Amino acid sequence: MSGSVEAMHAVRTPAGWLTGIGAGLVVLGGLVAAATGPLALAKGSWLAAYLVLVCGVAQAAMGRVPSRSVRSPRSGWALLAGWNAGNAAVIAGSLVSQPVLVDAGGLLLLVVLVVLLVDTLRRSPDDDAGRRAARGLFAALLLVLIVSIPIGLVLAHLRA
DSSP: OHHHHHHHHHHTSHHHHHHHHHHHHHHHHHHHHHHHHHHTOTTHHHHHHIIIIIIIIHHHHHHHSOOHHHHSHHHHHHHHHHHHHHHHHHHHHHHTTOHHHHHHHHHHHHHHHHHHHHHHHSOOTTOOHHHHHHHHHHHHHHHHHHHHHHHHHHHHHHHO
């Protein structure tokens, strides 16, 4: 019984929403891949990969890694909203070839990622080896995403 109560409480937190939405976007990306392949849609494979890797996996990781930013209700909800709004702008701008919209979304994503990276790199006295390892892996994921944003923005402008 206590496991279901804890699960229901987690769903009401920013971390729970990040994890749940992230998992849902992984599934959505798979469905997009299944639908766009046979239809030979030009941006279908990009959209599927973006939904799975950037929107889904990264967001689910944000909800699972110990982070003060995500655990705090105010900043957690702001990060959730910023991450999803930024991704929506990148996707919409890419699909309709509007690089300015992609730029706006990329900037919003960059802000979220930098906030999370700074928070992730802060040490906590109660961190054990497992938490330190999780933070290290998460920091590496954040750095990969941060580096990929300018690359994606340049590609959006070249393709438009």
